[in-house]
Amino acid sequence: MCGIVAYTGDRDAYPVILKGLKRLEYRGYDSAGIALVNHGMKIFKKMGKVAALEESLIGIELKAKAGIGHTRWATHGEPSDRNAHPHKSTNGKLTMVHNGIIENYSLLKQDLLKKGYKFESDTDTEVLLKFIEDIYLNHGVSLEEAVRIALKRVVGAYVIILLNEDDPQTLIAARKGSPLVIGIGKGEHFLASDATPIVEYTKEVVYINDYELAIVRPDELILKNLGNERVTPEITQLDMELAAIEKEGFEHFMLKEIFDQPVSIYDCLRGRLDAKIGSIRMEGVDKHLDQLVNANRILIIACGTSWHAGLIAEYVIEELCRIPVEVEYASEFRYRNPVVNEGDVIIAISQSGETADTLVAIEKAKENKAFIFGVVNVVGSSISRQSHAGAYTHAGPEIGVASTKAFTAQLVILTMIALRIAYTKKTIDQTRYLHLINELHEIPDKVSLILQETESIRRLAEKYQDARDFLYLGRGYNFPIALEGALKLKEISYIHAEGYPAAEMKHGPIALVEESLPVVFVATKDAYHEKILSNAQEIKARKGKVIAVITEGDTLFKEVADDVMVVPQADELVAPLLSVIPLQLLAYYIGVAKGLDVDKPRNLAKSVTVE
Numbered sequence: 001m002c003g004i005v006a007y008t009g010d011r012d013a014y015p016v017i018l019k020g021l022k023r024l025e026y027r028g029y030d031s032a033g034i035a036l037v038n039h040g041m042k043i044f045k046k047m048g049k050v051a052a053l054e055e056s057l058i059g060i061e062l063k064a065k066a067g068i069g070h071t072r073w074a075t076h077g078e079p080s081d082r083n084a085h086p087h088k089s090t091n092g093k094l095t096m097v098h099n100g101i102i103e104n105y106s107l108l109k110q111d112l113l114k115k116g117y118k119f120e121s122d123t124d125t126e127v128l129l130k131f132i133e134d135i136y137l138n139h140g141v142s143l144e145e146a147v148r149i150a151l152k153r154v155v156g157a158y159v160i161i162l163l164n165e166d167d168p169q170t171l172i173a174a175r176k177g178s179p180l181v182i183g184i185g186k187g188e189h190f191l192a193s194d195a196t197p198i199v200e201y202t203k204e205v206v207y208i209n210d211y212e213l214a215i216v217r218p219d220e221l222i223l224k225n226l227g228n229e230r231v232t233p234e235i236t237q238l239d240m241e242l243a244a245i246e247k248e249g250f251e252h253f254m255l256k257e258i259f260d261q262p263v264s265i266y267d268c269l270r271g272r273l274d275a276k277i278g279s280i281r282m283e284g285v286d287k288h289l290d291q292l293v294n295a296n297r298i299l300i301i302a303c304g305t306s307w308h309a310g311l312i313a314e315y316v317i318e319e320l321c322r323i324p325v326e327v328e329y330a331s332e333f334r335y336r337n338p339v340v341n342e343g344d345v346i347i348a349i350s351q352s353g354e355t356a357d358t359l360v361a362i363e364k365a366k367e368n369k370a371f372i373f374g375v376v377n378v379v380g381s382s383i384s385r386q387s388h389a390g391a392y393t394h395a396g397p398e399i400g401v402a403s404t405k406a407f408t409a410q411l412v413i414l415t416m417i418a419l420r421i422a423y424t425k426k427t428i429d430q431t432r433y434l435h436l437i438n439e440l441h442e443i444p445d446k447v448s449l450i451l452q453e454t455e456s457i458r459r460l461a462e463k464y465q466d467a468r469d470f471l472y473l474g475r476g477y478n479f480p481i482a483l484e485g486a487l488k489l490k491e492i493s494y495i496h497a498e499g500y501p502a503a504e505m506k507h508g509p510i511a512l513v514e515e516s517l518p519v520v521f522v523a524t525k526d527a528y529h530e531k532i533l534s535n536a537q538e539i540k541a542r543k544g545k546v547i548a549v550i551t552e553g554d555t556l557f558k559e560v561a562d563d564v565m566v567v568p569q570a571d572e573l574v575a576p577l578l579s580v581i582p583l584q585l586l587a588y589y590i591g592v593a594k595g596l597d598v599d600k601p602r603n604l605a606k607s608v609t610v611e
């Protein structure tokens with residue numbers, strides 16, 4: 001949460017930083033701000049989106065060779081101009097941007113207040129900056145040393161970047177718990193929360209680790225740990241194309257990413273699944289096959305949409321591999337006292353690879369000697385680096401706040417892992433193994449077919465856009481899809497929606513059913529099909545509106561439903577990869593019909609780097 005960008009080099013810093021902030025806006029959009037040194041320190045900040053800041057700066061002289069920028073997701077202090085970053089030191093010479101939370105800020109603030117410091121904002125960031133300033137001005141140390149001393153006293157998570165009026169082309173940055181990437185150009189450096197603001201200028205990047213401090217000048221990058229020892233920067237080549245982070249003619253990133261799915265699923269399968277010879281090869285899995293096959297138990301930890309992928313994986317792994325699986329919210333796991341043993345395998349699922357709760361949950365499981373396998377989309381992210389092994393989902397950058405293509409890629413990876421384990425363990429027979437490989441192989445084409453018929457879903461969205469509540473019901477592999485459909489709708493359209501196992505309806509939610517309640521059944525053909533058809537009848541009998549995702553040719557369900565969204569036939573184990581697509585589209589089109597900003601829904605951020 002919160003996006004930060006900085007530049008030092010020979011270019012004009014403002015356009016680089018502004019464009020970078022636009023790319024990082026998915027991380028938070030409560031306010032935006034930029035600091036530049038141009039005849040003294042200049043800070044420009046504005047509540048709202050980056051476009052509002054840009055507009056307020058038209059006609060202002062903004063020439064500078066270095067600067068820092070921030071787009072905020074508010075934690076301490078309401079969204080306002082006052083609380084927007086960058087914050088400045090008391091003497092006005094230092095400015096700082098910050099992503100994360102300083103947990104002991106109130107203690108630090110009390111000490112500073114006693115020393116006579118005054119505060120212009122309600123943020124923890126201003127406290128940290130003034131704490132650094134106090135050490136810098138009163139302890140006769142360099143700014144770099146002051147930052148190091150201050151960070152040793154800080155409890156919490158941070159990426160900070162400081163700009164100093166007295167040495168404007170030297171940026172000081174540090175991280176713990178939040179992401180920071182530094183792009184290396186010729187005589188210039190780019191700093192950002194992720195690589196999207198950097199890729200246009202250079203493909204050489206360094207991912208900064210926790211407890212590292214970077215001193216960045218146009219032609220120099222010095223990395224140190226908090227003990228002031230030099231660390232050799234590890235240069236990585238970015239595997240990202242500019243086109244992947246642009247809308248390419250789509251109205252929104254969310255729609256583009258929904259339409260990306262035939263390709264993103266294919267990319268996820270590519271080089272791993274070979275339908276011709278019936279094999280699955282996954283480097284991260286193959287290297288640790290013994291550990292996975294002999295796991296006493298698999299524990300899946302994740303948040304949000306990734307947690308829903310985990311729920312489906314639980315059904316798939318238990319069915320195919322006969323290994324007990326538990327799925328936990330990372331936020332719960334990290335604070336309770338879970339039983340984790342040496343023979344346990346933890347699968348951590350995360351699109352961003354930066355979700356704070358998932359990261360801490362991993363650390364906790366590691367303390368108990370569990371083996372951590374990461375299923376992550378963002379290459380080089382913290383979770384991927386904290387895991388013992390893993391598989392990237394290769395869905396490409398996902399920019400819309402609502403997760404779509406990352407989810408389907410997660411399902412593909414998790415299903416391939418299950419098949420690989422089951423085949424080795426011999427808990428699946430050859431015929432079913434080959435059948436499922438083939439089913440996975442056919443998914444990209446089947447998703448393309450669904451995406452050819454979006455007009456009817458758009459009309460459906462218009463029909464139901466004014467509903468106050470929605471209920472989503474599914475059984476078996478499609479139960480988590482009901483949860484995911486409801487989450488998508490909530491996020492994008494702000495309509496209250498709940499997902500339930502279809503049979504649970506009778507234990508409470510059926511009380512909600514009345515003429516105005518749309519009930520979405522995720523009812524593709526599976527072993528429970530007749531059961532879910534009966535559930536739909538029960539809703540009809542109470543005058544609820546039935547909308548159903550059905551398999552093509554399912555005339556029975558079509559008769560009961562008021563409206564249907566049709567997907568191609570598929571084995572029930574892979575059917576969620578298809579049934580989720582119409583629900584993503586339904587949420588998207590309802591959000592659009594209501595005139596909402598679907599890529600940046602209110603209060604949300606893409607990468608949840610605070611707990």
Ligand code: M6R
Nearest residue numbers: 304305306350351352355402403
């Ligand atoms: O990056 P992660 O997969 O770890 O993120 C987890 C959730 O924050 C995320 O899935 C969130 O629920 C999405 N906005 C859902 O669309």
